[in-house]
Amino acid sequence: xxxxxxxxxxxxxxxxxxxxxxxxxxxxxxxxxxxxxxxxxxxxxxxxxxxxxxxxxxxxxxxxxxxxxxxxxxxxxxxxxxxxxxxxxxxxxxxxxxxxxxxxxxxxxxxxxxxxxxxxxxxxxxxxxxxxxxxxxxxxxxxxxxxxxxxxxxxxxxxxxxxxxxxxxxxxxxxxxxxxxxxxxxxxxxxxxxxxxxxxxxxxxxxxxx
Numbered sequence: 001x002x003x004x005x006x007x008x009x010x011x012x013x014x015x016x017x018x019x020x021x022x023x024x025x026x027x028x029x030x031x032x033x034x035x036x037x038x039x040x041x042x043x044x045x046x047x048x049x050x051x052x053x054x055x056x057x058x059x060x061x062x063x064x065x066x067x068x069x070x071x072x073x074x075x076x077x078x079x080x081x082x083x084x085x086x087x088x089x090x091x092x093x094x095x096x097x098x099x100x101x102x103x104x105x106x107x108x109x110x111x112x113x114x115x116x117x118x119x120x121x122x123x124x125x126x127x128x129x130x131x132x133x134x135x136x137x138x139x140x141x142x143x144x145x146x147x148x149x150x151x152x153x154x155x156x157x158x159x160x161x162x163x164x165x166x167x168x169x170x171x172x173x174x175x176x177x178x179x180x181x182x183x184x185x186x187x188x189x190x191x192x193x194x195x196x197x198x199x200x201x202x203x204x205x206x207x208x209x210x
Contacts, residue, residue: 001014001015001016002015002016002017002042002043002044003015003043003044003045003046003056003206004046004206005046005047005048005054006208007048007052007054008048008052009025010025010026011023011024011025012024012025013046013054015043015046015056016043017042017043018034018040019033019034019038019039019040020032020033020034020038021033021038021043021046021056021066023054023066030069032066032071036071037064037071037072037073038056038064038071038073039056039058039060039062039064039073040060041058041059041060041061041062042058042059042060043056043057043058043059044057044058044059044085044086044087045057045086045087045088045089046088047088047089047090047096048090048094049090049094049096049108050090050093050094050095051067051094052067053065053066053067054066054067055088055096056088057085057086057087057088057098058085058086059085059086060082060083060086061075061076061080061081061082061083061084061085061086061100062074062075062080062086063075063078063080063086063088063098063113074113078111078112078113079106079112079113079114079115080098080100080113081100081101081102081104084100084101084102085100085101086098086100087099087100087124087125087126088126089126089127089128089134090128091128091129091132091133091134092128092129092130092131092132092133093132095107095108096108097126097134098113098126099124099125099126099136100124102118103117103118103119103120103121103124103138104117104118104124105117105118105119105124105126105136105145107147116147117145117151119138119151120138121138121139121141122139122161122165123137123138123139123161123165123166124136124137124138125137125166125167125168125169126169127168127169127170127171128171129144129146129171130171130173130175132146133145133146133147133149135169135171135177137157137166137179139161139165139166140156140157140158140159140161140166141153141155141156141157142154142155142156142157142177142179142189142194154177154189154191154192155189155191155192155193155194156194157179157181157184157187157194158187158194158196159181159184160184163183163184164181164182164183164184164185164202165181165182165183165184166179166180166181166182167180167181167182167203167204167205168180168204168205168206168207169207170207170208170209172209173209175190176188176189176190177189177190178197178207180203180204180205180206180207181202181203181204182203182204182205183202183203184202185197185199185202185204186199186204
């Protein structure tokens with residue numbers, strides 16, 4: 001299992017390698033495969049948008065949308081960069097955002113992925129902000145962004161980008177931002193203050209709040 005998501009109705013989604021997504025709800029399990037239209041790339045993000053659709057972003061630059069029993073596949077024709085990790089996130093309004101190679105950041109709108117920002121950085125990750133907009137980690141820098149507003153630098157991660165990279169963000173109920181990294185551990189961010197948190201492993205792939 002590469003990625004997990006819990007949606008309304010106590011439904012869990014599991015994204016696996018090999019073009020498999022499993023939807024588990026009380027009394028019912030659905031399995032979607034590449035034969036339904038899923039990519040066989042590595043799943044790197046799973047999110048739910050405001051219309052209840054579940055989206056999976058893949059390492060080959062493909063994004064797939066599941067609505068009911070239907071899988072729809074999106075790629076270069078819809079504005080995505082081929083063979084580039086397609087990282088997805090939703091903001092507090094359920095708007096779908098994406099990030100790809102070259103610091104491309106944008107939104108899904110009018111049935112296309114539309115770039116609205118270009119941010120310097122090899123490793124760009126997105127996460128929802130509780131108030132409005134999104135959090136953006138670009139290498140060691142942490143930004144907040146609201147569409148139509150300025151890109152605001154908030155803090156900097158004390159990691160060596162040659163051996164570590166941001167991987168996942170979570171803003172908890174108190175407004176504290178948590179950043180999990182690949183190879184650099186876990187960090188708690190309050191304002192511009194960034195504190196390392198002791199954990200048993202240097203890589204954090206998922207963060208949840210109960």
